[in-house]
Amino acid sequence: MELARSGSVLGERASPKQVTCRVSSANEPVSRTVVLDIEGTEWSCDCTGRDAVCVHVAAAAIALRQARKAGASLPVAKIEAATVGYRFQRSSAGLVLDRVLVRGGREEPLQTTLSALTSGRIAGPPLMPTAADLEVDVALGSKRHGWFSREVLGPVFDKLDDAADVRLDSETIRLSRERAGVRGKVEDQADGFRLSIEQDPAIVEIFANGVARCGDTLKVVADPPLTGRELDDLRRGLSFGPDRIHELVSEVLPSLRKRIPVDVRTRKLPEVVRLRPRLQLQTEQEGDALSILPSIVYGEPVCARVAGDRLISVGRARCRCATRQRRSASLGSCSRGSPSPPASASCFAEMRRWPSPAGWAPSTPR
Numbered sequence: 001m002e003l004a005r006s007g008s009v010l011g012e013r014a015s016p017k018q019v020t021c022r023v024s025s026a027n028e029p030v031s032r033t034v035v036l037d038i039e040g041t042e043w044s045c046d047c048t049g050r051d052a053v054c055v056h057v058a059a060a061a062i063a064l065r066q067a068r069k070a071g072a073s074l075p076v077a078k079i080e081a082a083t084v085g086y087r088f089q090r091s092s093a094g095l096v097l098d099r100v101l102v103r104g105g106r107e108e109p110l111q112t113t114l115s116a117l118t119s120g121r122i123a124g125p126p127l128m129p130t131a132a133d134l135e136v137d138v139a140l141g142s143k144r145h146g147w148f149s150r151e152v153l154g155p156v157f158d159k160l161d162d163a164a165d166v167r168l169d170s171e172t173i174r175l176s177r178e179r180a181g182v183r184g185k186v187e188d189q190a191d192g193f194r195l196s197i198e199q200d201p202a203i204v205e206i207f208a209n210g211v212a213r214c215g216d217t218l219k220v221v222a223d224p225p226l227t228g229r230e231l232d233d234l235r236r237g238l239s240f241g242p243d244r245i246h247e248l249v250s251e252v253l254p255s256l257r258k259r260i261p262v263d264v265r266t267r268k269l270p271e272v273v274r275l276r277p278r279l280q281l282q283t284e285q286e287g288d289a290l291s292i293l294p295s296i297v298y299g300e301p302v303c304a305r306v307a308g309d310r311l312i313s314v315g316r317a318r319c320r321c322a323t324r325q326r327r328s329a330s331l332g333s334c335s336r337g338s339p340s341p342p343a344s345a346s347c348f349a350e351m352r353r354w355p356s357p358a359g360w361a362p363s364t365p366r
């Protein structure tokens, strides 16, 4: 295998289950990242090759086997090519970023653009840049290093999500494409609930250029997609008493969860289930007449019932109904009462056309 023989495979990191290698070749401007499962049953490569096993995976597997035979945990590239490292430093204005070329355990600042080096316009050491390194090179533009706004850092973090060689001062740190910001929370309050927002509790440090440190991960801070009024209300906290729990569970929380993460810090919040509505007819004999009370209900047994414009929970369960279908248009002739025989016949004929639960079949009154 030419790639493995030419020493273009560099072991990047090893975990008990996986090995990550960087594979480069003379005819490709970027190196490829190959992840090999230790048991040899699974692998991945970030190239666009369509073969089940591309040349990069094959080269990495051969190089890893050779390294293990020689007693090493990771392959060492025989041609010493430089990789790109990212170095963040704390400053009074926020984080500043420098890129370095790492070669043989030594670092030197990257003084030019990567594209100038890879194209040969400027002389430099042999390089093993990843596709992400080249994309970051473009995203940083002509400024190359120093202080960047979060508008620039956002796309950089997206491309370097989980990149191997990133440090904050002297610590190894991870970059994430996830955004940091506020989280919603639902807590018990008297016999109802309180909904509010707070800064993500995972944030331990915030930098002036809009980056937050969450443990060993840096994330760009994003403005929550909430209106000014929503922000004010949620910062103060919104109360939902027993008569508004349905509104909280079926409307307010689903809408909020589409925009920010929400933590439920109570076990009392009713479970959300999706149920199809069905028609229930309650019949009662009143003398010689039959009284019929139609209603739209959810669940078997019934856990909610439509009353006017509201959904009323029945028993302990409370439900969110996916669709509050109404068939009230045809209920007019069948509302509670004792229809005359001709009206009853027309009413039952109408009911036969409604979708009904299995086993339900009204008999036509005589």
Ligand SMILES: [Zn+2]
Pocket (backbone or CB within 6 Å): 032, 045, 046, 047, 048, 049, 054, 055, 056, 057
């Ligand atoms: Zn590949």
